[in-house]
Every structure is written in C-alpha cells, then in structure tokens.
Amino acid sequence: MSVIWQLFITFFKIGLFTIGGGYAMIPFIQQEVVQKGWVSITDVMDFIAVSESTPGPFAVNISTFCGITAHGFLGAAAATIGVVLPSFLIILFIAKKSSNILCNKYVRYSLDAIRPAIVGLILYVVFEFMKLSLFTSGSPGFSADIKALIIFIFLAGYFIFRTYKKKKVNPITIILLSAFFGIVMYGVLPILNL
Amino acid sequence: MKLSYQEIKSRLICLSISFLKIGAFTFGGGYAMIPLISKEVVDKHQWITDEEMIDIFAVAECTPGVIAVNCETFVGYKVAGFWGSLLSTVCVVLPAFIIICIISLFFESFKNILWVSYAFKGIRVGIIILLAMAVLKIGKYVKYNIFACIILAAAFILSAFSDINTIYILLGAAALGIFYNLILPYVKRGGKI
Structure with a gap:
C-alpha cells in the first residue's frame, strides 16, 4: 500500500472519530501517525502551536501538517481530504434525509459514552506531554527539567488565575507567553550566567 | 424549495x-x-x-x-x-x-534558528495547558455519573498501559454505552421484565 493511500485511510479514520x-x-495522531514514523512527537507539539496560531479549522491545519511532513504535497492533500470526508458524508446524509440521526437513541447512547472516553484519552496525552516537556529522560530514570517546570508553574498560575476571575483564556496568549518564557529561560538567562 | x-x-x-x-x-x-x-x-x-x-x-x-x-x-x-x-x-x-x-x-x-528553538522549548510546555483546556472543554459535555467516570478512567488506563488501538477503545465505549442504557431500566425495575 502506498504511503498516500495509507495517509488517506488513517486520516479518514481519525476524521470519523473526532468528536x-x-x-x-x-x-489518534499520537497513536497512528507518530507510531508509523510519519512525524515525531515533538513535531506534533509544534504543529499544535502553529495550528492554533494560523487561521482555519484546527483539525484541517494539523492534518495538512502531518500529511506534508510524511509525504510532501500529495501526502498533505490525502490527509486533508481524508479528515474532511467523513464530516462531509455524514452531514450530507443528515441534511438530505432531513431526519435527525442524533435523535436515534442508540446513536445518543454511544455518543454519551464516547465523550468521557475521549476525555480519558486526551487526559493521558496531557500526562504524556508533561513527561516529554517537563522531564528529560536520561540514565538513570527521569530528571526534572527545572526551567521547563518553572515555565509550567507560571503558565498554570496564569491559567488558574484567569479561570478563577471567570475570564476566557486565549490559546494564542498561552503560546506567546510560553514562547516568551522559553526565550528568557533558555536564551537570556544563560547569557546572564544565571 | x-x-x-x-x-x-x-x-x-x-x-x-x-x-x-x-x-x-x-x-x-x-x-x-x-x-x-x-x-x-x-x-x-x-x-x-x-x-x-x-x-x-x-x-x-x-x-x-x-x-x-x-x-x-x-x-x-x-x-x-x-x-x-x-x-x-x-x-x-x-x-x-x-x-x-x-x-x-x-x-x-x-x-533551527537558535532563538526560535528556545521559544519552541517554551511552547512545548504551553501545549500542556492548551490540551488541559481542551479536556475541560470536551469535559463540559459529559454527563457525569458513575458509568461515565468508569469509562473515562478505563480509557485513560487502557491508553496508558496497553497497546489497544484508540479506535477500539472508543468503539468499546460506544458498545458499553448502548448496553448500559438498555440494561439500566431493567436493573432499576429490580430485575423484573
């Protein structure tokens, strides 16, 4: 099977289960795309940041990115068409039948159970990303990256403060703040011999 | 029309x-x-x-x-x-x-620009917060009961400690959701059909 066809199938499946x-x-990207060696996990993290800071639907941005990194322009086209097609077909079906499939009790029962499962899955990715960003795996075992931990505490503090004040947190603000802290921690402080 | x-x-x-x-x-x-x-x-x-x-x-x-x-x-x-x-x-x-x-x-x-790479080191920490925000956002649509909590914990544990394909985890959750909702009224009636 060619890579292009595999990309299409993989992202079709991902599109179908993006709820x-x-x-x-x-x-899914972590399991399907990273494990197949198409992109690295740090690439995915960087893509998330770029996808948040560029216009357009997040899912389309990130699929295009994975596709183009895996197999150039044709890979990007395959991944993007793949991720969009389930949406298109399902909505076309619903709109055409003009009957609301969501009223079907079996559909509702499954969606009600799939949502907490997705929360569980993303929660695991949060832990995985914490492990990758905040700790450096060396021998023996793990050691904490103190600078990353400090950045994390700052950002978490900002997030909790804003939420406590019942204000919205803009993802782009988080990205800009974290980029700023990254430059200060890894770039400026070593120059100042701190 | x-x-x-x-x-x-x-x-x-x-x-x-x-x-x-x-x-x-x-x-x-x-x-x-x-x-x-x-x-x-x-x-x-x-x-x-x-x-x-x-x-x-x-x-x-x-x-x-x-x-x-x-x-x-x-x-x-x-x-x-x-x-x-x-x-x-x-x-x-x-x-x-x-x-x-x-x-x-x-x-x-x-x-690969040095200072940009520093920025991305910071951004990779920021991504954790963005994902946590996504968890909270999707979490708002969950109807929390014991069943939902078990599914949530099971999905977390399975993805952490097993190689089971994520799609099977979601399909399993869907099947359990249907099963649970069909069996629940029966159990509530004390086992009488």
Whole structure:
C-alpha cells in the first residue's frame, strides 16, 4: 500500500472519530501517525502551536501538517481530504434525509459514552506531554527539567488565575507567553550566567 | 424549495466568497467560525433563519468530524443543495490547506534558528495547558455519573498501559454505552421484565 493511500485511510479514520473538536484528534495522531514514523512527537507539539496560531479549522491545519511532513504535497492533500470526508458524508446524509440521526437513541447512547472516553484519552496525552516537556529522560530514570517546570508553574498560575476571575483564556496568549518564557529561560538567562 | 438555475449560481458564488473569507481570516478553529457563518448566511443574505441555524450548530457539534466542516457543509446544503455543500467544504478547507503548505516550506529551517528553538522549548510546555483546556472543554459535555467516570478512567488506563488501538477503545465505549442504557431500566425495575 502506498504511503498516500495509507495517509488517506488513517486520516479518514481519525476524521470519523473526532468528536468534540480538533483536540480529540491528538490521541489518534499520537497513536497512528507518530507510531508509523510519519512525524515525531515533538513535531506534533509544534504543529499544535502553529495550528492554533494560523487561521482555519484546527483539525484541517494539523492534518495538512502531518500529511506534508510524511509525504510532501500529495501526502498533505490525502490527509486533508481524508479528515474532511467523513464530516462531509455524514452531514450530507443528515441534511438530505432531513431526519435527525442524533435523535436515534442508540446513536445518543454511544455518543454519551464516547465523550468521557475521549476525555480519558486526551487526559493521558496531557500526562504524556508533561513527561516529554517537563522531564528529560536520561540514565538513570527521569530528571526534572527545572526551567521547563518553572515555565509550567507560571503558565498554570496564569491559567488558574484567569479561570478563577471567570475570564476566557486565549490559546494564542498561552503560546506567546510560553514562547516568551522559553526565550528568557533558555536564551537570556544563560547569557546572564544565571 | 425550487430555485432557478440563475439563483443557485449566484448563491454558490456568494457562498464560496463568504466561506473563503471566513476560512482565511478566522483564528481559533471551528467554534470561532460559527458566529461569522451565522452573520453571513442569516443576517446578510437571509438564506437561513435563526432557528434553522441553531439546529445546524447543534448537529455540527454532536456529529463526528471537524466541527467547522460539519457546520459549513450543512449550511451549504441548505442554501444550494449538494453543490452548495461540496463547494462550502472545499472553501472552508482550502485557505487553511494553502497556508499550512506555505508555512511548512519554511518551518524546519525556522525552528533551527537558535532563538526560535528556545521559544519552541517554551511552547512545548504551553501545549500542556492548551490540551488541559481542551479536556475541560470536551469535559463540559459529559454527563457525569458513575458509568461515565468508569469509562473515562478505563480509557485513560487502557491508553496508558496497553497497546489497544484508540479506535477500539472508543468503539468499546460506544458498545458499553448502548448496553448500559438498555440494561439500566431493567436493573432499576429490580430485575423484573
């Protein structure tokens, strides 16, 4: 099977199971796309940041990115068409039949159970990303990356403060803040011999 | 509703211009697009009523798939039938696709700039917060009961400690959801049919 066809099939499956917004894709991308060696996990993290800071649907951005990294322009086209096609077909079906399939009790029961499962899956990715970003795996075992931990505490503090004040947190603000802290921690502080 | 050929043609042109514009300039993904779509098709062109639009959002949000694409495909179908939905889908995807293709040309060499690489080290920490936000957002739609909590914990544990394909975890959850809801009334009645 050619890579292009595999990309299409993989992202078709991902599109079919993306329920509740683009981030629901991340566990799939981690399992399907990273394990096949198409992109690295740090690439995925960087793509998330770029996808958040560029216009367009998050899911489309990230699929295009994975596709183009895996197999150039044709790979991007295959991944993007793959991720969009389930949406298109399902909605076309619903619109055409003008009957609401969501009223079907079996569909509702399964969606009600799939949502908490997706929360569980993304929660695991959160832990996985914490392990990757906040700790450096060396021998023996893990050692904490103190600078990353400090950045994390700052960002978490900002997030909790904003939420506590009942204000919305803009993802782009988080990205800009974290980029700023990254530059200060890894770039400026070593120059100042701190 | 029967539209003349001319009417459909002019609607298709308007629709594609609107959706290309929304696709090219809306930051923040599908949820951010929804008010803009509504402004174009409900307020400006009056192709769709407010109530219809609310129904479309509800369906777009619950249906599997990319929310923005769901929403625009549905709107496209209502406005101009099959070709409307196809054109809308292409128009919402195309700007993002082109922008990402262009960015990816420079992305690797951009990341290799020393100071940019420092920024990305920080950004990889920020991503944790973004994912946590996504967990909270999707978590809002979960009806929390013992069953949902068990499913949540099971999905977490299975993805952490086993190699089971994520799709099977979700299909398993769906099957359990149906099974649980069918068996629950029976159990509540104390086992009497």
